[in-house]
Amino acid sequence: MSEKGLLIVLSGPSGVGKGTVRQKMVESKLFEFQYSVSMTTRKPRPGEVDGEDYYFTTKDKFKEAIANGKMLEHAQYVDNFYGTPLTPVKKMLAEGHDVLLEIEVNGAMKVREKMPDGVFIFLTPPDLMELKDRITKRGTDAAAVIEKRMAQAKVEIMMMENYDYAVVNDKVENAVNRIKDIVSSEHVRVPRVIDNYRKMIKEN
Ligand SMILES: Nc1ncnc2c1ncn2[C@@H]1O[C@H](COP(=O)(O)OP(=O)(O)OP(=O)(O)O)[C@@H](O)[C@H]1O
Ligand SMILES: Nc1nc2c(ncn2[C@@H]2O[C@H](COP(=O)(O)O)[C@@H](O)[C@H]2O)c(=O)[nH]1
Secondary structure (H helix, E strand, C coil), rough: CCCCCCEEEEEEECCCCCHHHEEEEEHHCCCCCCCEEEEEECCCCCCCCCCEEEECHHHHHHHHHHCCCCEEEEEECCEEEEEEEHHHHHHHHHHHCCCEECCHHHHHHHHHHHCCCEEHHHHHHHHHHHHHHHHHHHHCHHHHHHHHHHHHHHHHHHHHCCEEEEEECCCCHHHHHHHHHHHHHHCCCCHHHHHHHHHHHHCC
């Protein structure tokens, strides 16, 4: 085991099932990771808890956090701003925890520039009809917002080529198992494992 945790970035179009898959990853007990809670200017959906699902904030406070260098990345998505607070991610990784970011593609590419050692996974729907069906049946967004999210989904899907892995979310359990295989393989990649031996050799 490396002392420094693995950064796992999970992206994919709105409604593909990122949150559902993450929840199942936790329940499965196949993983040990900490979740990076994002900041957003979006209004909370029913049932969403401040500090757990997101840090809900105003546009002014969001801009202030950017100006003060407090964000690892940030992006505008449809009509709102979203971003990853830097300090908790740095701390969790330094403590050796794997950290999961669930973020859209533009933010993910900014993270890739800063933290190229992370593993970048793109969750795909079985097809676009199914994506629209999922986002509609979720019942959280007005028809106009769904249209905007679907338009953005097409742009995002074409950005999949910048990711390390594509995982199809046909059945949630299948997607979780695929992600488990990816994360396990990343843990035994030579650049991660060799660091432990470097340390051991230096100390002896
Ligand atoms: N494999 C699946 N099969 C069928 N329905 C699914 C599957 N995965 C997720 N869903 C459903 O699709 C809807 C959207 O899922 P979820 O909210 O997890 O998506 P998301 O990618 O996190 O969306 P957003 O980015 O907008 O937050 C939910 O109603 C969820 O129950
Ligand atoms: N670049 C970032 N994107 C983020 C972050 N947190 C969430 N997201 C993504 O935004 C869209 C919309 O989310 P929703 O909760 O309004 O449906 C979705 O793709 C999220 O993954 C973030 O910190 N940075």
